[in-house]
Amino acid sequence: MAVTRQSPVPLSCFIIAMNEADRIAPVIESVRGWVDEIVVIDSGSTDGTQAIAEKLGARVIHHDWPGYGPQKRYGEEQCRHDWLLNLDADEVLSDDLCREIISLFDGGAPPHPFYRFRIELVYPGDTRPRLWADYHNYVRLYDRRAGRFAESLVHDTVQTGHVGPVQLRGSAWHYSYRSFSYLVEKLNSYGDLQAKSIRKQSRLALTLRLPFEFPFAFFKYYVVRRHFTGGRKGFTFAMINSFFRFLRVAKLLEASGNRAGRD
Numbered sequence: 001m002a003v004t005r006q007s008p009v010p011l012s013c014f015i016i017a018m019n020e021a022d023r024i025a026p027v028i029e030s031v032r033g034w035v036d037e038i039v040v041i042d043s044g045s046t047d048g049t050q051a052i053a054e055k056l057g058a059r060v061i062h063h064d065w066p067g068y069g070p071q072k073r074y075g076e077e078q079c080r081h082d083w084l085l086n087l088d089a090d091e092v093l094s095d096d097l098c099r100e101i102i103s104l105f106d107g108g109a110p111p112h113p114f115y116r117f118r119i120e121l122v123y124p125g126d127t128r129p130r131l132w133a134d135y136h137n138y139v140r141l142y143d144r145r146a147g148r149f150a151e152s153l154v155h156d157t158v159q160t161g162h163v164g165p166v167q168l169r170g171s172a173w174h175y176s177y178r179s180f181s182y183l184v185e186k187l188n189s190y191g192d193l194q195a196k197s198i199r200k201q202s203r204l205a206l207t208l209r210l211p212f213e214f215p216f217a218f219f220k221y222y223v224v225r226r227h228f229t230g231g232r233k234g235f236t237f238a239m240i241n242s243f244f245r246f247l248r249v250a251k252l253l254e255a256s257g258n259r260a261g262r263d
Helices: 024-031 049-055 068-078 095-104 180-197 203-224 227-262
Strands: 009-017 035-042 059-062 083-088 091-093 114-121 135-143 166-174
Touching: 009 024, 009 049, 009 068, 009 095, 024 035, 024 049, 024 083, 024 091, 035 049, 035 068, 049 059, 068 083, 083 091, 091 095, 095 114, 095 166, 135 166, 180 227, 203 227
Parallel strands: 009 035, 009 083, 035 059, 114 166
Antiparallel strands: 083 135, 091 166, 114 135
16 A cells, blocks of 8 residues: 655655656655655656656656766756655665655654665566565665765766765665566676776686686575575576676676787
């Protein structure tokens, strides 16, 4: 059941989107009814994302894609309020987290400038996170006067300076992958971006890493991040991610060889 409030919280929620017609509605619905403003920054959707967002009460603004960090910084600038809640178009707030955020504003502005919460992975086809789901823990609720998103084209992180963020108890649910085929495509394109942005690395170091990258990555995903609790889907997820960790090293090694050939 969606959380509602008689008077909205003085908070702007902004979402960056591109062809998210199949996923954006639950994201907006999880905050609609208690945040004062929902802003969707769309970079050229052709599937009707804009119409869906507008129908649900969001203000939609077109802005061509400049990279993750710059797009989120642009979104920050379009909001009416200084207090911001940032969500991606595949991240749905749990009811517990909604109530927790609302309670922060009960006595006026929250006492701290930065709050982070867990964003728990949901496998393709599932409705909620698995037992002991792995997660990212990001600052997504913050006062833009104290800190903003970094300019990085690949990473989207709020810069908090020397101020430590406060951890919220509730979590968001991350419907990141429409299918495992989509996961493969996303990791491949993201890996290309990372390979371009990572600084030049030693060819010897990359060569030594290559045979160990896959087994180490699989242990990290399957055991340390507990994908063994996800059954078949957990095993598949760990295998795909481990392979692309290996592939990223292979791409870096190839790029370093190409540079050496030109020198």
